[in-house]
Amino acid sequence: xxxxxxxxxxxxxxxxxxxxxxxxxxxxxxxxxxxxxxxxxxxxxxxxxxxxxxxxxxxxxxxxxxxxxxxxxxxxxxxxxxxxxxxxxxxxxxxxxxxxxxxxxxxxxxxxxxxxxxxxxxxxxxxxxxxxxxxxxxxxxxxxxxxxxxxxxxxxxxxxxxxxxxxxxxxxxxxxxxxxxxxxxxxxxxxxxxxxxxxxxxxxxxxxxxxx
Numbered sequence: 001x002x003x004x005x006x007x008x009x010x011x012x013x014x015x016x017x018x019x020x021x022x023x024x025x026x027x028x029x030x031x032x033x034x035x036x037x038x039x040x041x042x043x044x045x046x047x048x049x050x051x052x053x054x055x056x057x058x059x060x061x062x063x064x065x066x067x068x069x070x071x072x073x074x075x076x077x078x079x080x081x082x083x084x085x086x087x088x089x090x091x092x093x094x095x096x097x098x099x100x101x102x103x104x105x106x107x108x109x110x111x112x113x114x115x116x117x118x119x120x121x122x123x124x125x126x127x128x129x130x131x132x133x134x135x136x137x138x139x140x141x142x143x144x145x146x147x148x149x150x151x152x153x154x155x156x157x158x159x160x161x162x163x164x165x166x167x168x169x170x171x172x173x174x175x176x177x178x179x180x181x182x183x184x185x186x187x188x189x190x191x192x193x194x195x196x197x198x199x200x201x202x203x204x205x206x207x208x209x210x211x212x
Contacts, residue, residue: 010064011057013131017105017139018056018074019047024097025077032090034083042077050074060135069195070135071142076149088158095154099140103202106136110206117201137199147180 023045026037029103037043042050051057052075060072084090109132112118146152148186 002130005124006131007061007064009127010070011061013128013135014056014060014072015047015069017102017136017189018072019045019050019130020101020105020175021098021143022050022074022077024101025079027092028097029077029079029084029094031182032085032093032170034080036080036083037077040078044046050077055112060138068192069138069141069199070131073139073150078171092155092158095151098151099143102140102143106118106133106140106202107206107209109133110203111210114206114210114212133203134199138167138195138204140194141198141202145180149177150180177198 023043026043029036030038030043052073055073060070063070063072077093079094081087081091084094086093109129113126113129113133118126118129120126135157143150144152146156
């Protein structure tokens with residue numbers, strides 16, 4: 001049976017998480033001298049401005065219903081790397097800001113649950129915190145895969161030699177998204193296994209932080 005309340009909760013968590021993720025990208029870009037995101041109206045707390053119908057809604061909700069790790073993305077914030085201080089490294093800083101926000105949201109959710117002894121079954125608050133933990137872990141890990149146009153590719157780009165950079169440029173945009181879809185569709189079990197392993201590793205790190 002589909003849990004309607006659970007779907008509403010996870011959808012709300014997804015909206016807030018991906019909105020803050022994209023806002024972090026745009027905010028760091030703005031601090032580094034690029035006003036493109038601000039000019040495009042993307043430095044906003046309005047989640048509708050950041051929604052991608054497939055990556056923000058259909059994919060993560062489908063994964064939730066299927067019991068798989070929940071992950072996804074939003075409409076990419078426009079960034080003009082030529083205006084950024086630090087060029088490639090500035091772009092890497094912009095990219096890492098989104099997953100870092102998801103990491104912090106997951107950590108806050110975990111700490112609140114741990115120190116207040118709250119679990120998924122403890123009403124709406126428990127459900128929100130639980131999904132806040134695992135949705136943000138999923139968003140963080142997924143976006144750190146070094147596949148264009150995911151955030152991890154921006155960090156790899158700063159480190160990569162010119163030949164690899166040219167290949168990565170060709171995978172940007174629609175082509176890169178198609179590659180991601182193909183990997184999920186044909187190698188889903190491997191993909192989910194990597195996701196789950198990474199998420200569990202970060203969760204163990206959280207337990208280590210609190211000395212558990």
